[in-house]
Amino acid sequence: MPTLQFTKTMRLIFIWITSSQSKLPEEYYNTHLSWFERVAGKGKSRRKVKKEHIYTSNKVVTSKYTILTFVPRNVLEQFRRVANIYLLGIVLLQFFGAFITVNPLAFMLPLFTIIILTALKDRFEDFRRHQADKRVNQSVFEVLGGSGWTGNPNWTKGHSRTFFRGLPFLRQKPKLDTGFEPNPDDPSVPSWLATRCDNIHVGDIVRITENQPIPADILICSTSDPKQIAYIETNNLDGEINLKSKKAVDGLTHLKSAVDCTSGEGTRFRVECECPEANMHHINGVVKMVEGAKYPVNFKTMLLRGAILRNTSWVIGVVLFTGKDTKIVMNAGGTPSKRSNLERQMNTQVLINIALTAVLALVCAIADSRLEKRFAVLGAPWLYDIDLSGDNPTFEGFSTWVSALLSFQNLVPVSLYLSIEVVHAIQAIWIHFDKDIAYDRPSSVPSQPAQTTQARNWNLSDDLGQIEYIFSDKTGTLTQNSMVFKHSVSAKFDETKGESHSFKLKQDQRTRVTPRPAPTDATPSFEGPRDKDRFKDAVLSEDIALASSYDAPSPTFTGSLDGFFTVLALCHTALASPLLRTHSESNFKHKGEDRGKSKCAISRYHLDEDIGETREYGYKAQSPDEAVLVQAAADVGYVFLGKKRERVHDVQGDTDAFVEVLELRTPICKWKRTERYELLHVLEFSSVRKRMSIIVRKLAASHSTSYSRPSSVSSVDSSRNDETRKIFLFTKGADDVIFERLVRGVGTQKHLEGFANEGLRTLTLGFRHIKEDEYTSWSHAYHEICNKIEKDLQLLGATGIEDKLQDGAAETIRDLKRAGIKIWVATGDNLETAIATGRSTNLIGPNSNVIIVRGGAKPVDQQLNNILERFFPEYESLKDYSDLINVGPSRCVLIIDGAALFFSSPSPHSSSSKSVPLCEGVIGCRVSPLQKSGVVKLVKDNLHVMTLAIGDGANDVSMIQAADVGVGIFGEEGLQAVNSSDYAIAQFRFLKKLLLVHGHWSYARNGTMILNFWYKNVVPTGIVWWFQIYCAWSASYAMDYNYILFWNFIWTIAPVVGIGLFDRVLGVPKILMDIPELYHYGRERYWFRWRDFYLYMLDGLYQSTSARKDGYSIDLYEWSTVTAVSGVLVVDIFTGMCASAWTWWLVFLVFIGILAVWAFTLTNLSGLYVFLGVTPYFWFSLLITFILALTPRYLKDNPHFDFKNCEFDQLSNGNRGGRR
Structure with a gap:
């Protein structure tokens, strides 16, 4: 039975396999008495390990929630939105009798609907992560079992401390399912048992076969190779596609079978190694045999999780690190909760509107308090028959302030986030069904469906239109893994x-x-070599x-x-390995294996055609x-x-x-x-x-022997x-x-x-x-x-x-550079290969200056200072990062290796931070996964720019998670990158349309939609505010409450959502694809500027004065009806004017709200329809209101936006309308 121990500085793993009645030597107990407790058992010795020495499970978790944490964590994330906190406070105020204005349920229902729908959306997104994790965790490997081998006793999960002990039956520890299948013939015989990946534990002895991924960080005991060499493919770890050799520990090479692992003196050893760390290329340890021999443990004797065993029939090894302790997981980090830049900016706008609401309410409270003090002694008519002897003007003013907050609450619309969630979800559907960014399988595999682009995080579609920096992996992302x-x-x-x-x-x-x-x-399986590849x-x-x-x-x-x-x-x-096929066969066979599992270089040579057999070599x-x-x-x-x-x-x-x-x-x-x-x-x-x-x-x-030698040569x-x-x-x-x-x-x-x-x-x-x-x-x-x-x-x-590039990769990089996006490529290749890749991908142009920074030569900061002085002499005049960002990209491309990145300073005032924005591109070679994510964070935090990271392997996960938008590629390196990404595509070239069209449209749509949301809620709030002049600042509603209640959910919601779904900048995608320079409107935040926010607010305030009457009328309901109908008409038409293209769907949604308010008004609401419809004064009021309210915006934005005099003006006029 193995014994394992973990300390703060050293991990100890004891492998001691004997019969179940045998004991460890006394010297091992005496040496480590401080680590073990001896517990008396029934005729045998047991060891109890302290709680802090329990190892982590090998279970992969990329999901964000569990059944227990979903509700509290999701609610906490939702209440990071300032508007939700504000609306919750409004709901709570409704439960106090002194402040109640309407039924509290009328306020609770919209808020809870938003929270529940958002939670369901988040649950659906996380469910897909759980499914991907399940596929990884349920993969099967061979683990030693039988013959008294019981595995590692230290992996049991520790108890969690809670506020109460719980029910007795819940405290009972269930029997853990190890996944072992007993030997049907003789369970005592040592054998390799099929075991799920998440049931592999530290100290287990595992057997990995060819083409299997490595399930944990494993120390190699022996291999099938006579020289004890194993070959692995490390695409997922460092992005390199070449095979790497590993070597078994010299003292353990005799462990070649399950029987060898469970018998003999050679099975008694222990492993001492350092604690888990993120360095992918460093591990120190020692194997100590019972007879005293010692053998080193280093990087050459380790198989890291994420690698794939190649060209080696089998490997037997001891598991040293599992789960979160493995190097690939430590480099990946946890799954972050990302919010779009638009939402973060919107939170600030929510705070501004909350402050504005409080100010308006404060004015009402002060005015109401002063009026009561002034007119109470004068016997004002509105105070007739009211006992004011016990009134406290200060309290009454506070009560009015709270009531005014409730009356002006529409200034922070409860339906805003719900509308954004719906729009994000449907925009994800637009992306999913776009055939231009779906990868059609080769004709040789017709059974495989087309791989569509997936939006795994629905909240970031507008961020795709604001990207300023792209960080890309090379192998498998830009290339085809093909030479x-x-x-x-x-x-x-x-x-x-x-x-x-x-x-x-x-x-x-x-x-x-x-x-x-x-x-x-x-x-897909590979049906043999093709003539075109010869x-x-x-x-x-x-x-x-x-x-x-x-x-x-x-x-x-x-x-x-x-x-x-x-x-x-x-x-x-x-x-070389032979591949046999007869002339009647269409598929290759590789030593009895399916050809689909052996994609490698194939050469054809006919050896024995006379017997109908063709022999080829891989x-x-x-x-x-x-x-x-x-x-x-x-x-x-x-x-x-x-x-x-x-x-x-x-x-x-x-x-x-x-x-x-x-x-x-x-x-x-x-x-x-x-x-x-x-x-x-x-x-x-x-x-x-x-x-x-x-x-x-x-x-x-x-x-x-089939041929005879000729007589002459x-x-x-x-x-x-x-x-x-x-x-x-x-x-x-x-x-x-x-x-x-x-x-x-x-x-x-x-x-x-x-x-x-x-x-x-x-x-x-x-x-x-x-x-x-x-x-x-x-x-x-x-x-x-x-x-x-x-x-x-x-x-x-x-x-x-x-090094064969993916189709369209070079053209995509060229067009993204034209769009003003700066591109970084991170690769594990050497410097020369990185430069060649930069030239082939158009990252390094024919006129580019290549700047090389190496580690280990001169100090890195000195090299960067020399570069700044030589290539960018004007940088001294740049004051801050805003100046650096605004400087146009030069024709310089920076090439920097991982060693230089390690010694470069992350300070915002360092030479590296100053030189990066001045280059049009950067290529990092020999870069580790942790360095990739560190560079992304450095650029994102110091320059405050929008970043996108794209990769296809597990070594790209940390970079993908660190960026504002992470894109994973469905590649040949597994699904780790896809599972951790926000968007998943099949080819790098699809990134072009994803950014230039879907990103551009989503940002323009969502930005315009949110601005119109603020505008359309200022209008009713302004109407209520102006009405306070005529109602003694009593915080009374200016119209029937039904109009206010349905304002955000029926009357005005359809047009703004229509802009978010169907608006089209320039009408057709082709123009945005052909002219990438138009993307700069998104990068420069054109569609959601603070200037536009204030203009829309002022528009709403002005139109509220146009939509209201003079405040005097025969009846309050008559007055409010005219105001509500004209307000809805103005708001819906104004929202439609803000669209770039009037599609049929948008026209329908603009007028559906107007028809709905008319249908409601024609109901038996105080009988107003009887005389309003036949009164010329009513129709004339609607016409005058419509003209006065919309004329200023029409004159300013003729025909739509103020940038129409530039390229948009010339391109949009001929590209309006059309259907989605």
């Missing part, structure tokens, strides 16, 4: 022209490598055919071409560049068949030894044979060396036979480090310059013959003389590889 072999150049010497030859692929002649996604139900070149095919013929031009011609592709096929660390490499190069070589006939361990006879020692042999099938031969090379050394690639080399010894070729075959037992150095790397090691140069340099100008990732290849004695001498000092051996190379050629 394309685009160019190659061979250094073969043409005897007639004396120049090297270059082969440039057409669009449909490129070799592509796509990393495999995590296996999910949503991942490396084809007519000239090259002719050259290879000529080189393999008996009349080849010369050995130089053949040797150089053959050497180029031989190095391409062998100089790598990729692994390549799995640590670098996508390697995989695409190996496939390109295979496409022209140089097929890498894999690596084998063979017994080879040692000529010098006259002995046999096991060596690693590389097998290669080449087309430069006259019969079916396989070239064989003994792998002697691999000089691995590093960012310092910028090259990779292998040293091989050529062995005798093996011949196919060509010169090239003879030369290849002569090379047997010779040693070669094959090298590939960056052109600068290869060219300085050449014996002599040839004309390949000009081709490399052309590749670089196209933004390709270039690579040069070379080789060298090594004498046997030289190799023997060198091998003894291999690590010290790597640079010495890689010299005097003969150039073979160079390649150019394209």
